[in-house]
Amino acid sequence: MLKHPRYVLAVRDLACSSAHYRDVLGFTVHDLAPGWAWLERDACIVMAGECPNAIAPADLGDHSYFAYVEVSDVDTLHAELATRGAEFIKPLRSEPWGMREFGVRTVDGHRMMFGQPIA
Numbered sequence: 001m002l003k004h005p006r007y008v009l010a011v012r013d014l015a016c017s018s019a020h021y022r023d024v025l026g027f028t029v030h031d032l033a034p035g036w037a038w039l040e041r042d043a044c045i046v047m048a049g050e051c052p053n054a055i056a057p058a059d060l061g062d063h064s065y066f067a068y069v070e071v072s073d074v075d076t077l078h079a080e081l082a083t084r085g086a087e088f089i090k091p092l093r094s095e096p097w098g099m100r101e102f103g104v105r106t107v108d109g110h111r112m113m114f115g116q117p118i119a
Helices: 014-023 057-064 073-082
Strands: 006-011 029-031 036-041 044-050 067-072 087-094 100-103 111-117
Touching: 006 067, 006 111, 014 029, 014 036, 014 044, 044 067, 057 067, 073 087, 073 100, 073 111
Parallel strands: 006 044, 067 111
Antiparallel strands: 029 036, 036 044, 087 100, 100 111
16 A cells, blocks of 8 residues: 655756755755756655756646645744745644644745644
């Protein structure tokens, strides 16, 4: 059955995107084959491929969301990413569907959500 999701993204500038994931989102960057990077933080993995002519995520509208990552301490993660200069697209808040969550936008314009079940 399903285990650990891995996300595959097209990015226009791999060096810029890798630096953002490392410096702002706290991921470790592993270079793969030319034009590819493996971005890893705990069990969350993003495989980024350099595609200079790809459609900008901003042009995808609502389809620029690519991940909802469940975390064990959403408040601490939010505070960490705030100190790293993350661009928040949704403030940290508790939602009626039982999740405490927030959203960020990457340097490429992709949007990610992070959430924790409300106990």
